[in-house]
Amino acid sequence: MTMAAVELNCVTKSFGDVQVIKGVSLAIRKGEFVSLLGPSGCGKTTLLRMIAGLEKVTTGSIIIGGTNSTRLPPERRDIAMVFQSYALLPHLTVRENVMFPLRMRRLGRKDEQQRRVDEVLEMVQLGHLANRRPRELSGGQQQRVAVARAVVSRPQVLLLDEPLSNLDARLRESMQEELIQLHRQTGLTTVFVTHDQEEALSLSDRVVLLNEGRIEQEGAPTDLYSAPATPFSASFMGSSNLLDVQIEAAKGAPCATLAPGSALPLEPGCAAAGPATITFRQEDVQLLPADAEEGILATVETRLFLGSRIRYVITAGAHRFRCLASPGHSFAAGQAIRVRIPPGRIRVIGRTLA
Amino acid sequence: MASHREDWAIAAPGLLLLLLAFLVPVGSILALGVRTEGGEFTPAYVIRFLTEPYYLGISWRTIKLSVVITLVCALVGFPFAYIMARVGPRLRLWLVILITLPLMTSVVVRTFGWMVLLGRGGLVPDIMRSLGLVRRNYTLMHTEVAIVVGMVQILFPFMVLSILGVILRMDPRLEEAARVMGCTFLQSVRRVVLPVATPGIVAGSLLVFTLSASYFITPSLLGGARLPVLAGSIYETATRTQDWPFAAAQSLILFTAVLLLLFPYIRLTRKAGG
């Protein structure tokens, strides 16, 4: 018996003939903050809704806090959820909204409930707005009410369905910080659905990357970021440079050949010879003048000034890739240059099929 | 959330009411129109209605009046709806209330108002007489004009709301674009707004036509006994002559005509609403 807070065993979900979740197994530890990350249509929200009990599970099982909850209706699962639209009850005040789960779940006596509501409202700094109605609050305040309403019942697991996507950029950043702090204070096991990889990376203990109803890759944020295992992971984690190359094991240290006579050195022992896909991040590409001692020959195709950085599109032989450089040294479009990428920064992610 | 039993439970009273107190009675009256006393199928009543000149006259008058009512509603309703779409939302709301107010008062009340206005010695004949148009003691009561006037008053809001919905959904920049491309104001209304509003006009016309064919208190009070229309004839047949199968056959004909016109109406409004 593992004591995971939430356990998914080979969960699948079909709508009619279409299978949208194709066998997902996942164990979430107590107190862990897990993000379900993926593009729209990858099944992340469906998976979350299955944990909540809002979607039926086609096959497999879901265990929440040691209770097999696969067939339980949502109200009998020990969960709480924050919806993308917040779903605050418009006819109730902020206090009544936060009180609602305690009333429905009959948790504690009336005065005890009052105390807990006040406590949680203080925690999200909304004590002074307790008697307002949701429509009188700003978007950020509504969001905090939704969070308060979810944590007040101290559920086994807190489910968050893209709760920050309706906020503007600045508010989103401060809400991220608040969410981290809240997670530290409450220690609640949290499942967070998002399509924003930065959000997933900055908030979670563990990121589960979903693609077409399957887990593509899971791991700590740093692992996913620096060691994408598949082309999909690499491109979704913002490593937009994916090159199909030939790996050649010359003199012990392998290198990736982009074109005859131009090869990028790789770390020793990272891949066998043959065709493969390599990936590296834009910011790891170093541009050097054409007369430099090292690096492969390449050409600047376009140059985009972004303020703090400059983005170049580089061509080397038949390959194109992007580079994000600081504005210290500048190259013009059409200029011949040399490119160096530290061997440790290049990932070989499997053989190409082509 | 297994079988949604609670959805069925809360819908059941309404669905049962509709089934037992609406569909079954309507169905049985329609069936009565094509049955002999023994319960066999007979088209005799329907054929009687479709061949006797008196009843053909009634059908013809019903259709003629409905067409005129629909045309008047459309001709007045389009500019009215267009202007409504271009005023502020608060004024628009009150305009909606004002034009639907007659609809929300009792048919007998508003018909009484028309009787006072159109009857002998009423305001309208008086004005017409002082303009030298008619002789003394002229009355508009018991004329087809009176029926059209009384029906347009109540069916007008159906037309206006149906057109208004379409115009409000239209991108107002379409008109600005037309003006920038050299249309005058009236040209832009004719070439841009009118085509956009056409589905609304057609839907409104279908609705007004079917409703005008099925009302009977207004036509029978304003038109009198000498100008019967189909719905009024059903009432007369059922109450005066007590000839229920024949009243049922007339109901069947009215019902079929209404259904035939409602199908395109539903299709149009679905499309416009989607």
Add this chain to the structure above:
Amino acid sequence: MVEAVPTGVRAAAVIFMLLVLAFVLGPLVVVAGVSFTAGDYVTFPPEGLSLRWYRAVLSADVYTHSAITSLRLAALVTLAATVIGTGVAVALHRRRIPGTGFLSALVLSPLVLPTIVFALGLLMLWSSVVGRTSFYSLWLGHTVIAVPYVIRTTLAVLATSDPFLEEAARTMGAGPWRTLFHVTLPQCLPGIAAGGFFAFNISFDEAILSLFLRSPDIMTLPIQIYTQLEFSPDPSIAAASALMIALTIFLIVAIDRLLGIQRVAA
């Protein structure tokens, strides 16, 4: 765009609107005017001003009795139609029972199908199943045509509410029935109120069904006016009619004060 409308067209538009409104509201104004006449005959403009016909109406048993019947009927129809219609609207809005699209068209059909056909059919069925027509046959008939209004207004309100409220309530521990009473129905209130207004108004003003389904000893106010119209119109009809118009306007204003007419008219 509005700025670019020629002045002439604008003036014509204002005159056009006023003419149409005069046409549409004229008969109601006339009825109100006649009701204040001091003379013995139905004339417009009225001959002098007095409240004598209101006194006549309020002291005449035929009017007060039929008015009480109509009010009682309308109140019961409102009650039945709102309870029944709200349930259907909520179920249809959730779109979980099969054939929802077809059912919606079906439940709204009494709005557009000829009332006379329905009236005839219900009279026939009532006579053969129950027997004599009574207050209850009227209640039934009026409720059937009032329910679609409640369904429509409630559906309209539900369409603008947050679709995740019910699910949110479920995740907070409310079962299906508590969700209905604590979350869904409070959302529906403006729609139910508007539907209730229509239901009351429809029933109070209805004449076609009443002609068929009433029994000889039951007289509703519209039927009372109808028989007087065919018989001998005198200004007391105008006073009774004016009171009916006043009730309708009062209800509209009450709805506006209570809920705000914008929310209801949606």
